[in-house]
Amino acid sequence: MSELYAWAAIALITLAATTGDVLLALSMKRVGDVGELWRAHGLWAVIGRVFRTPTFFLGVLAMAVAFYSLLFGLSWGNLSLVVPASASLTFVANAVAARIFLHERVGRRRWLAAVLVAAGVALMAM
Amino acid sequence: MTFRKYLVIAGITVFSTVGDSLLARGMKQLGGISLHNVSGLLLAILNPWVTIGILLLLAYFASYMSALSWADLTYVLPATSLGYVLVALIARIGFHEVVSPARWLGIALIAVGVGVVAGGPSLTTRRDLPAAQPAGPTRYQPNIISQKEANR
Numbered sequence: 001m002s003e004l005y006a007w008a009a010i011a012l013i014t015l016a017a018t019t020g021d022v023l024l025a026l027s028m029k030r031v032g033d034v035g036e037l038w039r040a041h042g043l044w045a046v047i048g049r050v051f052r053t054p055t056f057f058l059g060v061l062a063m064a065v066a067f068y069s070l071l072f073g074l075s076w077g078n079l080s081l082v083v084p085a086s087a088s089l090t091f092v093a094n095a096v097a098a099r100i101f102l103h104e105r106v107g108r109r110r111w112l113a114a115v116l117v118a119a120g121v122a123l124m125a126m
Numbered sequence: 127m128t129f130r131k132y133l134v135i136a137g138i139t140v141f142s143t144v145g146d147s148l149l150a151r152g153m154k155q156l157g158g159i160s161l162h163n164v165s166g167l168l169l170a171i172l173n174p175w176v177t178i179g180i181l182l183l184l185a186y187f188a189s190y191m192s193a194l195s196w197a198d199l200t201y202v203l204p205a206t207s208l209g210y211v212l213v214a215l216i217a218r219i220g221f222h223e224v225v226s227p228a229r230w231l232g233i234a235l236i237a238v239g240v241g242v243v244a245g246g247p248s249l250t251t252r253r254d255l256p257a258a259q260p261a262g263p264t265r266y267q268p269n270i271i272s273q274k275e276a277n278r
């Protein structure tokens with residue numbers, strides 16, 4: 001039964017972390033190149049523009065949900081299952097979500113990398 | 127991709143890894159904190175390891191946000207996993223710990239995966255997202271990369 005809870009937590013962590021990453025990436029694309037903006041208008045302009053992007057706070061909220069799901073997941077399941085399983089699933093889920101929601105061109109190169117990194121992260125836990 | 131941008135990506139790896147390690151070290155010094163003892167969690171930031179750890183994690187978040195402003199999520203994300211490689215190398219070289227064959231294989235897969243992404247373009251999206259503000263005269267316009275080039 002506790003294993004079922006652990007996998008439910010893993011699913012929740014993956015979903016929340018992917019949502020957070022996509023929302024943060026979307027927000028920063030709306031803000032524009034931070035380096036260029038800083039040089040042209042200064043650091044406060046960058047911070048001001050980030051804080052006026054509503055999706056940024058939704059992204060941070062989703063990341064907070066992922067973090068607390070991780071804490072609860074760790075109380076139900078093993079550290080050696082929950083952390084690598086959610087981390088490697090997040091890599092693959094992010095590649096799918098980035099293609100659908102961010103219109104990133106996830107070609108063969110990026111798919112291969114997502115699978116290699118996900119497998120590598122899973123192996124690191126052994 | 128300029129040298130400065132590679133430095134920001136390296137910052138993501140280093141700040142998150144060192145920040146996590148310092149935070150873990152500080153929390154181990156403090157011992158277990160339960161949900162019944164929330165004040166212990168607030169006092170944890172007075173521990174110098176925890177304080178420096180939190181500052182480094184803030185630096186990590188700033189570099190991650192900066193990288194996402196000029197590169198794809200699927201380009202930046204593999205770089206965050208280089209931290210696992212860094213931790214294993216520090217454990218092997220710095221502390222002479224034994225790294226199992228499965229972990230060496232994991233290190234190799236992550237390194238190859240990051241290399242595969244780094245060899246391709248860093249930005250493949252079109253600028254068709256609505257801007258948060260009207261565009262200024264100095265607004266940055268990246269080049270549009272074709273589908274053929276992105277799939278190399």
